[in-house]
Amino acid sequence: MAPFKNILVSLILALPAFAACGAALPSSLTLRANSRLPDPFTFYDGTKVTSQNDWACRREEINQLFQRLELGTLPPKPASVTGSLSGNSLTVNVSHEGKSISFTASVQFPSGTAPFPAIIAIGGSSIPTPSGVAIINFNNNDIAAQDNTGSRGRGKFYTLYGSGHSAAATTAWAWGVARIIDVLETIPSSRINLSRLGVTGCSRNGKGALIVGALETRIALTIPQESGSGGAACWRISDSMKSRGVNVQTASQIVTENVWFSPLFNQYVNRVNDLPIDHHLLAGMVAPRGLFVIDHSTIDWLGPESVFGCMKTGTKVYQALGIADRMGVSQVGGHNHCQFPSSQQSELNAFVDKFLRGNTAANTNIVRTDKANNAGFVEANWVNWTTPTLS
Ligand SMILES: *[C@@H]1O[C@H](CO)[C@@H](O)[C@H](O)[C@H]1NC(C)=O
Ligand SMILES: *[C@@H]1O[C@H](CO)[C@@H](O)[C@H](O)[C@H]1NC(C)=O
């Protein structure tokens, strides 16, 4: 009996973590039209999510669905990732199958006593720098360009993996952020506390910030700012706004503008109702980590109704996990795009306090819009499932 038992034990140990989950996704997905926001708590095969363990499996399923339908493949950590921190300059060197790239990120350190929390700023930061927090400036355009549709396959990510790689620019940025963290992990004297990392970005880089936070689980606090469609908005709600005459960015427009999504996504942009995902599930992927969505209520292009409705629906994942206070949404209008309004300062402070400074008492129960009637979002039109309590 003993040898069999040993074989069994080593078999179980060799299996990947989510092998304990139910059926894997089939290689060819069957898409079913659903004009409402897909149920976070039902697996692709129709099984219900009834426990926190189930949610871990469902989160991985959602991750795979996003990569197969929208984002392209996020490659794992390459064989060689090395680097160094010299003054304010972090160098990251990566080799993969005979090809090498090198990139740098500048680090602004605060005054005070190290180790510091740090916020990785995708293409620079548009939020006021919180005191005592370092800013790591990630030059995302260097990793994956985003000038226009001609940027497909351009940037250091594609130098390494080939210009035909399926990864969206946003996915390539998540890969680049992961390599920055890999290098920091090798430098204990960096003066940065790697358990207190945030990510932010505004507008197109806000789409990036949400996608980075969803894909990279070493990020403790994700702060997308005014990210619109492709970020905190839901494709379905943006299409609905468009059909009602609002000049909002949509899936079918976005793929003609830039390379923020994988070429795999092109075939779905005129039939987003067939997708088994929408961006409330991208927010759900960030759970149980902190997520604070900063948004704008008076720029139609950003889809205020879509963002508020999508993210309010995303909070249901956090509710189900019993951690509703870890996701916040604040939507305020009347300022220039990406110009942070002072009325959101105390809310930002609360999220930074709780997730980057360890103040568990900070009040982060924030889901609000300054636009009347939930910015036009009518939940009953979009949500026909219930939120379980998962334990
Ligand atoms: C929700 O609506 C979709 C169609 O839009 C339908 O396919 C699905 O079965 C409905 N779910 C529930 C729980 O009623
Ligand atoms: C990184 O690559 C650069 C340029 O190729 C090289 O000069 C440097 O020595 C490398 N640093 C590390 C730590 O590997």
Ligand SMILES: *[C@@H]1O[C@H](CO)[C@@H](O)[C@H](O)[C@H]1NC(C)=O
């Ligand atoms: C780093 O952050 C973690 C998580 O907030 C905290 O528990 C830990 O004490 C911090 N480490 C130092 C050395 O401050």
